[in-house]
Amino acid sequence: MAMTMTQKILAAHAGLEQVEKGQLIKAKLDMVLGNDITSPVAINEFEKFGFADVFDKSKISLVMDHFVPNKDIKAAQQTKQCRCFAQKHCIDNYYDVGDMGIEHALLPEKGLVAPGEVVIGADSHTCTYGALGAFSTGVGSTDMAAGMATGESWFKAPSAIRFNLTGSLPQNCSGKDVILHIIGQIGVDGALYKSMEFGGEGMHTLSIDDRLCMANMAIEAGAKNGIFEVDDITLDYCKGRVDREFTVYKADDDAVYDEVIDIDLSAIVPTVACPHLPENTRPASELGDVKIDQCIIGSCTNGRLSDMKAAAEILSGHHVAKGVRCIIIPATQSIYMDCIKHGYAEIFIKAGCVISTPTCGPCLGGYMGILAEDEVAVATTNRNFVGRMGHTSSKIYLSSPATAAASAVMGYICDADVLRKEV
DSSP states (O other), rough: OOHHHHHHHHHHTTOOOOOTTOOOOEEOEEESEEEEHEEEEEHHHHHHTTTSSSTTTTTTEEEEESSTTTTTTTHHHHHHHHHHHHTTTTOOOEEEETBBHHHHHHHHHHOOTTTTTTEESSGEEEEEEEGGGGGGEEEOHHHHHHHHHSSSEEEEOOOOEEEEEEHHHHHHHHHHHHHHHHHHOOOOOTTTTEEEEEEEEEGGGGGHHHHHHHHGGGGGGGGGGGEOOOOOHHHHHHHHHHHHHOOOOOOOOOOOOOOEEEEEEEGGGOOOTTTTTTTEEGGGSSSOOOOEEEEOHHHHHHHHHHHOOOOOHHHOOOOOTTTOEEEEEEBBBBHHHHHTTTTTHHHHTTTOOEESOOOOOOOOOOSSSSSSSSSEESSSSSOTTTTTTTTOEEEEEOHHHHHHHHHHHHBBOOOOOOOOHHH
16 A cells, blocks of 8 residues: 555554554654753653663653753752753763753754654744654653653654745745745644645755745644655755765655645745734735834744844844844753854844844743733744733734744735845
8 A cells, every 4th residue: 555754664663564533553762852841740650650770761852942041949849850861861962051952943853763763852932853754743741651661652653744945045035934834724723733845846946944944834734744845955054964874755646635735935024923813814914013112033933043144144234123132042051152153143133133142031921021911022933822922912923034033024924025126
């Protein structure tokens, strides 16, 4: 029987010749991921069930990123619990203050995920790693605990939607604009428990950062995972990062999809998701005068070096509008260093921005940028639910780094072309 990419990966890890959509399987895991919020719950379950040790200390990653550096006593206690667990079980991949980063940017950067692997994480945006041709998905903390102990997890093999990409992106557009366009088209439940599989000639024009962003937000369409075909761009990214053998899987030519959707990348425009759902999308040029109080450029969706570069190119020679707070968050320590090396940090500071240590902080309304009553933010994050960044009356508009940076300068939501014309 013909299979999709995801079905092939799951079949191989379950020791089966084939799997069908809806089939329940138990598959071996290549990586189990947790952070400072979800790991303590998993650790409690791990210990409650009396597990003596983890299945493989090199295949577990604990990344302290949501409230790190710790924002309060509770956050400090959670991180301490993770730190002690990692020390007790000699876990290789434990990342804390000084060497941490936002988990879904850090793991690819460190070569901890590779094509053809199966990854689970107690964080919904674990689907990010499909950008590298891996099957990766978010799970609950109890499943994380079982994964750490046994190295296996149960899955229901998903059906798939194929996105056939053609053309190439216009200037000032990125993977964020593509995925917002797609979510606006199919809705937040348009791919419910399905695999979003990306391919086509246009895919080869997208950078790894574009793909990481798009796979990251597959969950915002309800998908089980997002996954890209592996090409030379993928393999070049893995070279020098991944130090182990891996297998590249390709969908069968006659694989069955629930739907095939054609996306012409050349027709994509700077796109914004308006409150309070990622599906509520409109071209940035059609929003009118939506004044903002805050701009966030960062997160596991858009905190990579290309995102920092896009923001710096817009902010260079300009200053953030009066009354607007602009917070820049490089996603890893390495990216932070590169921002300094390339002069982006100086541009940000001169433009009136503040630069944060890597953290998820404001994305989930944790710290480092909480919104007050009725405040409006434009953010390169992935969710704009009611109260997501603070007060329940606040509003979040999701955008690309270029659109966010231009909006910070103008003081209202706009695309970069407006900035060029008016400043």
